Each structure stands twice: as structure tokens, then as C-alpha cells.
Amino acid sequence: MLVQAAGLALLAALSPTALLVAAVYLGSARPRLTATFYLIGAVAISLVTGVVILVVLRAAHLNASHDHTPRYGLRLGLGILLLLAAIVVARRKPKPPDPAKPASGIVNKMVANPGPLSAFAVGLLIFAPGVTFLAALQVIATSDASDFLTAVAIIIVVVINVLLVWLPIVLHIIFPDRTTRYLTAFNGWLRAHGQAILVVVLIVVGLIMVGNGIYGLTVIK
Numbered sequence: 001m002l003v004q005a006a007g008l009a010l011l012a013a014l015s016p017t018a019l020l021v022a023a024v025y026l027g028s029a030r031p032r033l034t035a036t037f038y039l040i041g042a043v044a045i046s047l048v049t050g051v052v053i054l055v056v057l058r059a060a061h062l063n064a065s066h067d068h069t070p071r072y073g074l075r076l077g078l079g080i081l082l083l084l085a086a087i088v089v090a091r092r093k094p095k096p097p098d099p100a101k102p103a104s105g106i107v108n109k110m111v112a113n114p115g116p117l118s119a120f121a122v123g124l125l126i127f128a129p130g131v132t133f134l135a136a137l138q139v140i141a142t143s144d145a146s147d148f149l150t151a152v153a154i155i156i157v158v159v160i161n162v163l164l165v166w167l168p169i170v171l172h173i174i175f176p177d178r179t180t181r182y183l184t185a186f187n188g189w190l191r192a193h194g195q196a197i198l199v200v201v202l203i204v205v206g207l208i209m210v211g212n213g214i215y216g217l218t219v220i221k
Contacts, residue, residue, distance in 0.1 A: 001143040002153050008136035008208070009160040011201050016194035018042070018126055019164040021111055023183035026172050028114035031180075035169050037116040041123020042162040049129040050137050050154040057141035069217065071142040076213025078135050082206030085131060090199045123165070132205045133161055 025035040060070070107125055110118045140153045159166075171179040190197075 005139040009157040012132035013163040016190040038119040041120040042127040053137040072216025079209030086202035
């Protein structure tokens with residue numbers, strides 16, 4: 001359970017936007033303070049999502065070992081949804097990359113004026129639950145693990161989910177100038193390939209969930 005959930009969380013963490021915003025904050029006037037509030041917002045929304053998913057799925061008894069059909073049906077449905085999302089994203093015409101703009105719309109406006117409170121809000125918005133992260137959480141919520149192991153698993157998944165926020169902060173503390181320089185140089189590449197990365201992640205996670213769902217519904221008795 002933990003290995004599968006952690007693997008899905010790692011795929012969910014591969015967010016070009018999350019890293020681009022971290023790069024902008026670490027290059028601002030108050031880099032570590034602003035980036036830390038960004039991290040707090042990301043962790044907060046991820047934890048809240050984890051608790052809500054756990055409560056809802058456990059209340060629906062999808063973790064019951066004697067009735068696996070709803071559990072694997074949910075995984076199959078999530079997998080199909082992810083594959084459909086991959087098709088939609090792949091068909092979308094990307095805008096010309098602009099390294100100076102890590103995001104669009106309201107997020108872009110908030111990131112343009114870095115500050116602790118706005119960074120916290122951006123963390124909430126960017127890490128609002130996506131289907132890939134939900135897939136990782138449902139693996140935990142639908143398992144019959146003990147309460148302690150479930151809590152540990154959710155914490156681990158949340159830490160992995162915000163990997164591209166806390167890792168740049170740690171690197172910035174150790175190698176401030178080098179980290180800022182490399183992140184800035186990396187912005188252009190991420191903007192140019194962000195759509196392709198997202199499509200690959202959606203396809204990989206979708207195939208994993210569909211395969212697991214079909215296996216559970218047809219093989220496991």
C-alpha cells in the first residue's frame with residue numbers, strides 16, 4: 001500500500017508550475033520567508049485533502065477486505081478519468097513559453113507581487129487536489145491498514161506531494177546563489193515542456209490505476 005501510494009504521490013509531485021513558482025519566490029526580496037509560506041499553504045491543502053478523502057472513503061467502507069469490488073471499481077474509474085484528462089491536455093494548443101510568467105490568471109497576478117500571505121494563498125491554489133494526488137490518497141484510504149500506518153502513509157504522501165517546494169528551499173539554504181541560478185535557468189525548459197510532462201504523468205498514473213482496477217475486478221476473488 002505505502003509503496004504504491006508513494007509512487008503515485010511522486011508522479012503527482014512532478015508539477016512544472018509548482019517548481020516555477022518556487023523559483024520565483026526564491027528569487028524575490030525575501031526568498032526563504034516567502035517560499036516557506038508557499039510551502040505551508042501547499043502542505044495545509046494537501047493534509048486537509050488527505051483527511052477528507054480518508055474520512056469519506058472509510059465512511060463508505062471501501063477499505064473493507066471482504067468487499068473489494070467498490071474499491072477496485074473506484075480505481076478503474078480514476079484511471080479512465082486520468083487517461084481522458086491526458087487526451088484533453090495533449091489536444092490543447094500550448095501558448096508560447098514565457099519564463100517570466102510561471103502561471104496564468106489569478107495565480108500569475110499573485111506571484112507577480114511576492115509576499116508571505118499571497119504565497120500561502122498560491123500554495124493553496126496550486127496544490128488544490130488533482131486527480132493524480134487523489135489516486136495516491138485513495139490507495140491509502142481503501143486499504144485495511146491500521147490507524148497508525150494510515151496516518152504515517154498520509155504524512156509521507158503529503159511530504160512527497162510538495163517535494164518540488166521544500167526541496168528547492170533546502171537547496172537554497174545550503175547553496176543559495178547556485179540554487180537561484182539553476183532554478184532561473186530551468187524555468188524556460190519547464191515552460192516549454194510542461195505540457196508534455198503533464199501528459200506523460202497522466203498517462204502513466206492512468207494506466208497504473210486502470211490495470212490495478214481491472215486486475216482487482218477480474219482476478220481477485
